[in-house]
Amino acid sequence: xTETVESxxxxxxxxxxxxxxxxxxxxxxxxxxxxxxPLSAKELGGYDQKGYLAIEDLVTPEEVESFRAELRxxxxxxxxxxxxxxxxxxxxxxxxSIFDVHKTSDVFAKIVSDPRxxxxxxxxxxxxxxxxxxxxxxxxxxxGKEFSWHxxxxxxxxxxxxxxxxxxxxxxxMTDNYSFNGPLMIMPGSHQKYISCVGETPDDNYKSSLVMxxxxxxxxxxxxxFADTYGIDVLEGKAGGAIMFDSNCMHASNGNVTPFARSNVxxxxxxxxxxxxxxxxxxxxxxxxxxxxxFTPVGKALGD
Numbered sequence: 001x002t003e004t005v006e007s008x009x010x011x012x013x014x015x016x017x018x019x020x021x022x023x024x025x026x027x028x029x030x031x032x033x034x035x036x037x038p039l040s041a042k043e044l045g046g047y048d049q050k051g052y053l054a055i056e057d058l059v060t061p062e063e064v065e066s067f068r069a070e071l072r073x074x075x076x077x078x079x080x081x082x083x084x085x086x087x088x089x090x091x092x093x094x095x096x097s098i099f100d101v102h103k104t105s106d107v108f109a110k111i112v113s114d115p116r117x118x119x120x121x122x123x124x125x126x127x128x129x130x131x132x133x134x135x136x137x138x139x140x141x142x143x144g145k146e147f148s149w150h151x152x153x154x155x156x157x158x159x160x161x162x163x164x165x166x167x168x169x170x171x172x173x174m175t176d177n178y179s180f181n182g183p184l185m186i187m188p189g190s191h192q193k194y195i196s197c198v199g200e201t202p203d204d205n206y207k208s209s210l211v212m213x214x215x216x217x218x219x220x221x222x223x224x225x226f227a228d229t230y231g232i233d234v235l236e237g238k239a240g241g242a243i244m245f246d247s248n249c250m251h252a253s254n255g256n257v258t259p260f261a262r263s264n265v266x267x268x269x270x271x272x273x274x275x276x277x278x279x280x281x282x283x284x285x286x287x288x289x290x291x292x293x294x295f296t297p298v299g300k301a302l303g304d
Contacts, residue, residue, distance in 0.1 A: 008277070012165075014158050014196045015281040020219050021196040027165040029191060029246055030124055031271070037123025038116075047124065051191035052245035054237060058116060058172060064240045067174045070107040071136060071263060074098055085289045092143045100289035102134040102267070112267055117170060118299035120244060121269035124168050128297035129269040132156070132167060132276075133290060136174075138263050139182045144256030146182070149223050151195060152268070153247040155216045158201060158281035160291030165191075166274040167247040172265040177237045182256035184243055187230040190250035195222055201282040206290055218250070226250055272297055 011026050029048045034041040039053070047053040059067075074080050075095045081088060085099040098104075102112040111117060112131055121129045138144070152169065156162040177183040195218045205215055218226075230250075235243055245251065247268075256262055270276075275295045279285055288294070 010280050011163070012153070012157050012194055012196070013280070014154055015199055015201055015215060017196065018198060020198055020222050022222065023194045023196060025165060025192050025194055025248065029165075031126025031166065032123040036126075037119050039120055039123050044124070047244070047246075050186075050188040050233075051249040052186050052188070052233075052235075052243055054235065055120075055242045055244065056237070057240050058242040059111070059240050061240060063111075064174055066107055067111075067172075067265060068263075070105055071138075071174060074101070074105065074136070075138065080104070084287070089143070089145060094140050094143050095138050096145065097135045097137050099133065099135045100292075101136050101265075102131060108134065108136070108265060111172065111265060113298045115299060117172075117267065118269070121168050121170070122299075124244070125166055125269065125271045127271045127273050130272055130292070130295045130297055131267060132160075132162070132270040132292055133266075133268040135266050136263065137266055139253075139256040139261060141181075141259040141261045142257060144182050144262060146255040147253045148217050149250055149252040150217055151248050151250055154195065154197060156247065156291065158216060159205065159279050159286050161277040161279045161285060162247075162270065162274065162291075163277055164274050165246070165248050167268055167270040168244055169247065169266065169268045170242055170244045172242045172267075173237055173239050174263045174265065175261055176239050177235065177262060178258075178260060179234050179236055181258045181260045181262045182254045183237075183262065184235045185252050185254070186233050186235065186245060187226050187250040188233050189230045190226055191246040191248040193226075194248060195226075195250075201279075203283055205282065206286045223250070269298075
């Protein structure tokens with residue numbers, strides 16, 4: 001008999017209490033083993049400890065150029081800019097993100113199913129994987145806006161219905177990431193704790209949160225304690241490299257006031273054993289282009 005929403009156990013409650021809470025993680029970080037993929041025991045151990053893994057030269061310079069060309073094409077296409085999958089900055093009218101990009105671009109569809117990406121995700125999650133979300137992010141010179149501190153899992157759990165912490169994100173750099181042009185920042189080790197946030201989820205919250213986060217953003221006092229405990233790693237790296245990080249990592253990025261643009265391809269892989277349910281703290285699921293309910297495995301399925 002299917003468990004009802006009212007009777008199911010919520011392991012990671014959020015947006016229900018008047019005060020924030022910090023809870024222990026109840027799920028493994030690494031589900032697979034060194035013999036089941038390209039990552040070594042040392043790499044898996046580092047990912048388990050810090051919550052992220054840096055990969056140099058994941059894609060070739062030629063592939064980076066093809067990504068950049070496709071990025072320019074998409075951002076200049078009026079139909080793409082007008083689509084609901086595209087987030088445009090209100091003031092600058094610069095494109096901030098294009099979601100579901102693997103379904104609208106052959107170039108990005110290839111990288112989503114590329115063995116260099118998929119096999120690493122499978123190894124970390126210990127199962128076949130599907131694409132929960134894909135997007136390209138833009139941080140143009142002088143105009144790129146910040147992303148506030150947050151755990152992706154908190155939002156995916158509250159608004160998409162992702163039950164457990166069994167998802168991994170990969171950010172593939174299309175431009176060099178310097179310390180000063182708004183690179184990804186992570187609090188290493190923070191993935192072992194879960195922050196239950198305050199404030200109910202507004203209806204259609206995604207329409208505003210994709211531009212500026214609101215619900216699901218941790219309070220400043222808790223973030224300060226986390227920063228004091230875990231520190232902050234600023235993840236610099238060359239174009240063509242990538243960062244894989246756990247769904248519960250506390251992460252953010254500063255705005256970009258430099259002339260040097262920063263852009264990346266961002267793919268979220270979720271385990272096929274962790275498929276979405278009804279949202280845990282929202283009245284309705286977010287649209288499929290943000291949290292996919294197509295659970296078809298990508299790449300060659302395990303056992304084929």
